[in-house]
């Protein structure tokens with residue numbers, strides 16, 4: 504292979520910057536924004552809350568004009584963790600009830616810690632039949648503002664509980680002092696991304712103590728910002744260079760970033776490739792050799808499905824650790840990966856906090872995707888090596904990368 508692939512904007516940055524633009528003190532612009540199911544659900548929800556969002560010269564240019572946040576609206580979260588975890592604190596600022604729901608599987612993704620935190624901060628949170636909700640669906644009783652203060656959150660199931668509260672916190676009267684009280688904390692780079700985007704918008708955040716974040720109340724600056732490409736979505740393309748042999752280049756690779764996808768080049772080097780960054784173009788080269796890996800992915804769990812697919816094609820066993828929280832992702836990713844790798848003749852076992860994968864000769868068959876975009880891209884990787892792999896519902900990649908199948912085809 505010798506391919507160059509342009510990757511659209513980062514989901515995590517797009518949905519943070521949309522929330523901050525919606526809460527800002529004036530109109531702002533996002534350039535290079537992702538347009539995908541998750542981003543469009545965020546746009547739709549913010550519009551229904553009273554924010555004006557229009558396209559500029561391209562669909563990826565978004566003009567955001569904040570307005571008074573109005574309630575008595577329904578928010579469809581789809582399967583987007585960023586929508587279901589980032590918007591309830593915003594809804595608390597709206598003037599009326601905001602009803603949240605989503606896809607069938609979204610109804611089992613963990614929500615309780617963020618709902619508990621809002622309740623502790625004085626927000627009315629109700630579930631069906633009046634019970635306190637642990638998952639979607641639920642209703643946030645917006646009162647047009649929130650005092651804020653101190654709150655404890657167990658974020659061991661998802662960093663997004665912390666990010667969501669921090670993103671809205673500058674708009675609370677007293678800001679927020681948030682303490683994580685769980686034993687583990689996944690995806691720390693995503694919390695650092697939240698802190699960085701807040702600081703770039705002029706908000707003062709103190710993160711000098713482990714597990715404690717203090718956000719000062721302040722106006723959020725209106726800005727004109729460019730979104731980096733989604734480095735986690737670059738992962739399957741770069742990994743393809745190892746599986747098929749050859750080179751894959753991604754232009755627009757940032758020199759420094761808070762995206763956990765920054766770990767991709769190093770991971771692929773450990774697994775047998777070489778990586779170089781020249782003039783903003785990241786190139787990974789492989790010769791068809793894939794080595795097994797023993798890796799703790801708690802900081803970058805969203806890379807685990809692609810790493811697991813590579814591991815199933817490797818010349819030695821692999822162990823993926825630190826990713827128990829993947830059981831609460833789009834699907835139970837540990838179960839899904841173990842089941843699907845086994846279905847193709849491989850050997851993959853779940854551990855308490857990850858997977859052990861022992862390479863075996865694989866055969867073709869249907870690779871089920873469980874509505875999970877990263878299961879789909881993982882199946883595509885296996886199909887580069889194993890004849891007859893059929894990826895079920897490849898369009899599920901539209902969650903963060905519509906057009907994945909076309910980009911993949913063009914790469915080959």
Ligand SMILES: O=C(O)C1=C[C@@H](OP(=O)(O)O)[C@@H](O)[C@H](O)C1
Nearest residue numbers: 515661662663689690693804805
């Ligand atoms: O804040 C974010 O943008 C994300 C945080 C992470 O969530 P978890 O901490 O729940 O893994 C990550 O897996 C997800 O893809 C995106």
Ligand SMILES: C=C(OP(=O)(O)O)C(=O)O
Nearest residue numbers: 582583584585805832833
């Ligand atoms: C976990 C993921 O998504 P979400 O933002 O829905 O949590 C992911 O994209 O891998």
